[in-house]
Amino acid sequence: MRGAMxxxxxxxxxxxxxxxxxxxxxxxxxxxxxWFARSAKLARMGARVGGTYASTAxxxxxxxxxxxxxxxxxxxxxxxxxxxxxxxxxKGALMKLGQxxxxxxxxxxxxxxxxxxxxxxxxxxxxxxLARATVEAELGRPIDELFVEFDDEPIAxxxxxQVHRAIIRSRxxxxxxxxxxxxxxxxxxxxxxxxxxxxxxxxxxGVLLKQSFGGLDPSEMVDEIKIxxxxxxDYELEATNQQLFADFYRDHPFIRIPEVVPHYSTKRVLxxxxxxxxxxxxxxxxxxxxxxxxxxxxFRFVFRSLYRFGAFNGDPHPGNYLxxxxxxxxxxxxxxxxxxxxxxxxxxxxxxxxxAVDHDAPEFRRILEQIGMLQPGAPVxxxxxxxxxxxxxxxxxxxxxMTWTREYANSVVRHTFDRSSPISQYxxxxxxxxxxxxxxxxxxALLGELGATGNYRRIASxxxxxxxxxxxxxxxxxxxxxxxxxxxxxxx
Numbered sequence: 357m358r359g360a361m362x363x364x365x366x367x368x369x370x371x372x373x374x375x376x377x378x379x380x381x382x383x384x385x386x387x388x389x390x391w392f393a394r395s396a397k398l399a400r401m402g403a404r405v406g407g408t409y410a411s412t413a414x415x416x417x418x419x420x421x422x423x424x425x426x427x428x429x430x431x432x433x434x435x436x437x438x439x440x441x442x443x444x445x446x447k448g449a450l451m452k453l454g455q456x457x458x459x460x461x462x463x464x465x466x467x468x469x470x471x472x473x474x475x476x477x478x479x480x481x482x483x484x485x486l487a488r489a490t491v492e493a494e495l496g497r498p499i500d501e502l503f504v505e506f507d508d509e510p511i512a513x514x515x516x517x518q519v520h521r522a523i524i525r526s527r528x529x530x531x532x533x534x535x536x537x538x539x540x541x542x543x544x545x546x547x548x549x550x551x552x553x554x555x556x557x558x559x560x561x562g563v564l565l566k567q568s569f570g571g572l573d574p575s576e577m578v579d580e581i582k583i584x585x586x587x588x589x590d591y592e593l594e595a596t597n598q599q600l601f602a603d604f605y606r607d608h609p610f611i612r613i614p615e616v617v618p619h620y621s622t623k624r625v626l627x628x629x630x631x632x633x634x635x636x637x638x639x640x641x642x643x644x645x646x647x648x649x650x651x652x653x654x655f656r657f658v659f660r661s662l663y664r665f666g667a668f669n670g671d672p673h674p675g676n677y678l679x680x681x682x683x684x685x686x687x688x689x690x691x692x693x694x695x696x697x698x699x700x701x702x703x704x705x706x707x708x709x710x711x712a713v714d715h716d717a718p719e720f721r722r723i724l725e726q727i728g729m730l731q732p733g734a735p736v737x738x739x740x741x742x743x744x745x746x747x748x749x750x751x752x753x754x755x756x757x758m759t760w761t762r763e764y765a766n767s768v769v770r771h772t773f774d775r776s777s778p779i780s781q782y783x784x785x786x787x788x789x790x791x792x793x794x795x796x797x798x799x800x801a802l803l804g805e806l807g808a809t810g811n812y813r814r815i816a817s818x819x820x821x822x823x824x825x826x827x828x829x830x831x832x833x834x835x836x837x838x839x840x841x842x843x844x845x846x847x848x
Contacts, residue, residue: 486545676688747767
């Protein structure tokens with residue numbers, strides 16, 4: 357899988373990267389743009405894209421079917437080049453939203469994938485002086501007073517901030533002084549302002565999506581993206597979410613979540629326990645049995661968090677995992693967490709039950725129309741609707757061992773971007789499903805790269821609340837023992 361380290365945001369008919377994009381930021385002014393200047397850029401981009409779309413439509417009126425296809429391809433190239441050119445000059449949310457590219461392999465229309473590939477880049481760290489000054493301003497004391505040691509060389513640098521190793525002095529349960537290794541995430545100065553500026557203009561994203569995907573109503577989707585990206589720059593919110601996950605998974609047999617250090621955390625600095633482990637590329641060299649275990653752990657983490665905890669970390673990509681020799685996995689980065697209501701979880705469950713368990717196409721269609729994913733009374737066959745929307749459930753529809761493959765993951769992406777089906781003209785993505793789509797495509801790509809094998813219907817049945825199946829694997833039995841040992845107040 358190319359671009360495995362790229363964060364990817366899947367929003368129904370379009371995949372939007374949120375990967376490593378920040379460049380060296382010496383001062384906050386370097387990432388800030390005036391609202392008027394950024395708005396003007398978006399207006400120019402919209403006008404050019406809209407003009408391209410309109411001129412192509414006019415030329416297609418008298419064209420043959422073959423010529424209409426050719427005109428569509430030409431429009432895709434011109435549109436892709438226009439969008440990439442503008443986003444490549446901007447920072448903040450729109451730069452993040454523009455990074456589509458190689459993670460999607462052949463699922464994304466080729467012109468758009470190639471044109472936007474240029475937006476991917478590694479993130480050079482901010483200067484040492486700026487990083488130290490930011491930490492000191494946020495925590496209110498000099499670095500040398502705050503930390504026993506602080507490593508000026510960051511261990512990770514991404515689109516919003518960078519991470520430094522450090523050592524703090526604290527007290528254990530007995531009151532004795534101890535030293536703790538921590539990870540200090542420092543937000544780039546000005547990034548919050550740049551993203552806030554971009555989010556005022558995010559409706560332009562809806563215009564672009566609407567032009568590419570006929571039946572799509574992008575309003576709720578764009579609103580959800582605005583909320584989630586605004587959340588991502590709030591390290592206090594991230595600290596709260598990470599600690600909620602850490603509390604839920606405390607003492608878990610194979611899932612680890614680093615604890616937050618609250619007295620060293622603010623809106624722009626987040627300090628947590630330091631975790632060491634193997635990265636994704638190293639883990640891929642392990643034997644297949646070990647990779648099967650990793651795949652099952654990631655799957656269990658995603659869907660136990662969703663169905664039993666009512667939330668998930670919406671960022672499934674390899675940079676957010678550390679793998680340990682004892683067979684456990686550490687999960688990192690809780691900046692993009694979505695919490696679901698009971699009604700939303702009931703809806704997700706009823707859809708899975710109708711599509712994957714009961715194979716009830718009429719009931720599945722009824723639910724799709726009720727939640728607004730399919731226009732009521734759309735002139736399309738109900739069985740075809742079932743097949744079109746239930747592709748995501750193929751791996752759990754049959755009680756049998758299966759192997760995740762890259763081909764399957766790519767077929768799901770291609771299906772998501774397929775505009776040829778008449779059903780796609782009557783489909784949209786309600787707000788609650790924006791990040792469900794993202795995590796499905798991201799997770800499937802990871803499991804496909806692992807080539808993970810197992811009976812995922814039985815594994816899923818353990819996690820589905822309406823079945824609550826018995827343990828079906830060694831990991832399932834270990835997890836069942838953990839669940840039985842938990843206090844009633846935090847049990848599922």
